[in-house]
Amino acid sequence: MQELLTEAYGPVLNGNLLEEIAESGHFRDAEKGEMVMDIGDTIQGLPMLLQGAVKVLRVDDNGEELLLYFLESGDSCAMTLGSFFGSSKSSIRAVAEQDSKMVIVPLDKVHDWMGKHADFRQLVFESFNTRLKELIESMDSLAFMDLHGRVAKYLTDRVKVNGSTTLDTTHAEIAADLHTSRVVVSRILKQLEREGMLELHRNRIEVIAF
DNA sequence: TCATTAACACGGG
DNA sequence: CCCGTGTTAATGA
Structure with a gap:
């Protein structure tokens, strides 16, 4: 797992932090097509994708879906950040687009590192920004x-x-x-x-x- | 005009 | 056989 972490996040996070992530994060494996997270599920931590790709969907009351965006290796899921502001339930569904591997970092660690490590903070904000851009793109295509x-x-x-x-x-x-x-x-x-x-x-x- | 729903035949795994 | 695919006809926005 250490190698996968270095491969996916080595360029942006320093080595000590990578070790800490490997230590306190839970490894998660998902086969292609497997649902990783559903609406209403409790968010246990911040998922950081190591390998593969995950598609993120919104689901309406009738169970009908709408694609929001894809996550690739090196991405983390922006929606989980909502859990800093109270809600610990997921508002999206995530399905593995390919066989994927990820690390789930516990929320208290995320909190801690956001304060301590500038590189980690930057990664989270950048990821958030990228997701927001992609979301705007899907809104554009929906509307126009x-x-x-x-x-x-x-x-x-x-x-x-x-x-x-x-x-x-x-x-x-x-x-x-x-x-x-x-x-x-x-x-x-x-x-x-x-x-x-x-x-x-x-x-x-x-x-x-x- | 273009999307949706229902219905059907074809054929590959 | 079951399911994915390709089409059509009727209806709706």
Whole structure:
């Protein structure tokens, strides 16, 4: 775990702190597709992603989802910071996009280090800022783009976080993430395929160019 | 006009 | 067979 920590956070956090994290944090493993956190779950600490990618979703009363953003290795989840201001329940759902590994740092440690370590403070604030930007991006696409554009943005984002142009996914999953119906997703994907942007297979999409 | 819902056929694993 | 996929028809915003 020490190596994974160094790999993911070595450039921004000093060695002593990395050791402390390894000591007091709990290791957590998540298989692709596994739900890491759901709405209403108690937040035990600040998750720091070591490997893989996690998608963060909002869920409405009917259980319908909407993708907010992706977390990659070196990212931490901004929403958990809400627990400093009272609420200890999660307001989002997090699902592993790939097989992922992470460390959960207990909240009292986070509190402690926020005061003591400038590098840690910077990491948390930067992560918060990045998440906020991504959130604004998804709001923009929701408000200003048609579904065709949203699907295109969604695919490019997923290609980016997976580091691969091969996406193991289904039309239904895309529809759920974008909070729309599968029919439209199928139609739009078919159209993109005809334009030569991608190739469609069962449970798989090959992205050619965007 | 464009999205949604329901319904159906096809076919691959 | 089950499920993902591709399409159509009807309806709605």
